[in-house]
């Protein structure tokens with residue numbers, strides 16, 4: 001249905017689907033205007049104008065890819081970035097168990113080549129390096145790539161696409177394992193990116209990618225995982241179509257809990273006879289069809305569901321403030337930018353927030369100007385409530401903050417719907 005001719009010859013423009021080039025007519029959700037999610041302001045920026053861009057998400061009526069228009073180029077977003085994966089315990093754990101599993105399943109050893117796209121600060125590749133397996137990272141944010149290189153992980157500070165793949169392939173750096181976690185959503189030129197993976201993969205090599213599962217995003221109201229950095233939102237069915245158009249077949253899929261519910265897909269060359277599609281691919285595809293992924297009506301209910309989530313959170317915050325209680329935030333993740341801006345939550349509700357990442361200390365959240373401090377601030381000020389902004393890590397955070405119970409402080413978790421935890 002989506003032949004390669006169609007992909008390469010059709011002109012790209014800002015209102016057409018980034019995969020199949022059909023015109024985009026249907027809204028999935030409109031979150032209004034929002035600043036870039038990984039922008040943190042210093043004190044001297046607070047009185048200046050700030051750029052806001054539309055967070056208007058569409059669904060393609062032809063291929064059902066859910067997507068944002070590209071208002072901001074990746075060069076602008078990712079060249080200097082504040083997201084250091086090593087500060088997140090749950091990511092490290094996932095990375096370690098992934099490495100053990102994948103090395104065993106595909107017999108990777110000192111003769112193998114591992115390539116990770118969007119390798120961040122090397123938080124994952126360090127586990128391959130520890131096992132003596134050759135690994136190369138690709139990370140466009142120069143400040144983050146530098147951290148990885150200092151740790152001894154070879155890292156190329158460039159954007160991935162066909163061009164870089166060709167350079168690496170001719171330099172005999174083709175991959176036995178080519179992986180990319182939470183990068184597929186962040187690629188505006190999806191066809192160039194996947195064509196690049198096809199080029200870089202050895203004949204019997206394996207691609208694995210993790211990305212948030214659209215079905216979970218809808219089910220669990222995770223609208224704050226929508227931000228300008230995430231250009232696309234995938235179901236198994238939509239990602240299979242895109243891979244197939246580039247000669248890649250998804251032969252296995254796992255549903256994993258990270259980032260509020262993600263898929264980990266396994267793909268190989270479509271003409272690689274050494275791999276066969278396992279039943280759980282067929283099973284998940286059927287479940288998505290039953291849920292309604294291939295019908296437009298399925299997507300239309302989300303906009304109202306999001307508005308109701310906002311009303312419930314504001315009701316709870318307003319009641320808490322009327323009762324004379326103090327609320328502070330925990331975390332300043334990208335998703336907080338969407339949540340706080342869409343709901344209009346500023347210092348009128350939250351005195352401050354805290355984050356473990358020292359890069360953010362002394363800075364302010366974009367658009368809403370909430371100050372960000374070291375986590376110790378909570379013990380100093382003894383608030384009545386802590387609003388957990390990275391709700392996907394709520395269990396880890398509530399355990400870390402167990403001491404707040406000493407003064408009767410409770411937690412508020414905003415998603416899937418506002419709820420108080422004792």
Ligand SMILES: [Zn+2]
Nearest residue numbers: 017020060063
């Ligand atoms: Zn499309």
